[in-house]
Amino acid sequence: MLGPDILAQAADVVSTCAAQSVRLVLAESCTGGLVAAALTAIPGSSTVVECGFVVYSNTAKTDQLGVPPALIEHYGAVSAEVAGAMAAGALRVSPADLALSVTGIAGPGGATSTKPVGLVFIGVARRDRPSTVERCQFSGDRAKIRAQTVQRALILIGTAAVNLPAPA
Numbered sequence: 748m749l750g751p752d753i754l755a756q757a758a759d760v761v762s763t764c765a766a767q768s769v770r771l772v773l774a775e776s777c778t779g780g781l782v783a784a785a786l787t788a789i790p791g792s793s794t795v796v797e798c799g800f801v802v803y804s805n806t807a808k809t810d811q812l813g814v815p816p817a818l819i820e821h822y823g824a825v826s827a828e829v830a831g832a833m834a835a836g837a838l839r840v841s842p843a844d845l846a847l848s849v850t851g852i853a854g855p856g857g858a859t860s861t862k863p864v865g866l867v868f869i870g871v872a873r874r875d876r877p878s879t880v881e882r883c884q885f886s887g888d889r890a891k892i893r894a895q896t897v898q899r900a901l902i903l904i905g906t907a908a909v910n911l912p913a914p915a
Contacts, residue, residue: 749781749785749788749897750894752898753785753894753897753898753901754785754788754789756785756898756902756905757785757786757789757792757901758789759901759905760786760795760901760908761789761791761792761795763905764795764845764908765791765794767909769795769844769845769908769911770796770797770842770843770844770845771786771795771797771843771844771908772797772798772799772800772837772838772841772843772846773786773796773799773800773837773846773847773848774799774800774834774836774837774846774847774848774870775800775801775802776802776808776833776850776851777825777849777850777851777853777867777896778849778893778897778900779801779803779893780799780801781896781897782799782847782900782901783799785897785901786901797842798841798843800837802833805819805824808824808829808832808833808836811836811840812832812833812837812839812840813832813836813839814833814836818832823862824850825850825851825852825862825866825867825868826850826868827868827870827880827882829850830848830850830868830869830870830878830880831848831870831878831879832878833850833870834846834847834870834872834878834880835870835872835878838872838874844873844874844911845872845904845907846870846871846873847869847871847900847904848868848869848871848872849867849868849870849896851865851866851867851868851883851885851896852865852866852867853865853889853892853893853896854889854892855888855889865883865885865892866882866883866884867884867885867892867896867899868880868881868883869881869900869903871903871907873911881903883895883899885899
């Protein structure tokens with residue numbers, strides 16, 4: 748699952764975040780901690796990774812990150828709204844500078860007519876700024892969808908770290 752390409756991306760993120768003095772918090776659902784695993788496979792990641800949450804159930808999203816149950820009921824756990832709330836909640840409960848959230852349908856089950864297998868929302872939140880969320884539609888089996896999600900998440904978090912203001 749954590750092939751050389753993913754580990755190279757993770758190394759770039761760790762290097763970028765370390766250079767910017769950026770601390771990360773991760774809130775993962777469908778990836779089950781794979782983004783955190785990729786980052787922490789890199790030597791020196793302890794200077795960058797603050798903490799992570801695997802919030803697979805709706806209850807965990809609510810209890811650990813403060814995602815409002817009404818938001819999940821109205822939009823569903825796999826939605827831009829919930830991904831944004833997960834990222835914002837992860838920042839709220841940690842001292843990190845930058846948060847990444849992932850929620851999606853890795854399959855093979857769980858799809859609906861409006862939410863197919865491979866639908867993933869990746870959220871990024873920075874202190875004192877609104878969350879941004881990207882909608883992705885990946886293809887393949889469960890392992891491929893999760894790997895593609897990790898790759899895209901690493902790109903988004905690396906880009907966000909570069910765009911943070913320099914430390915004071």
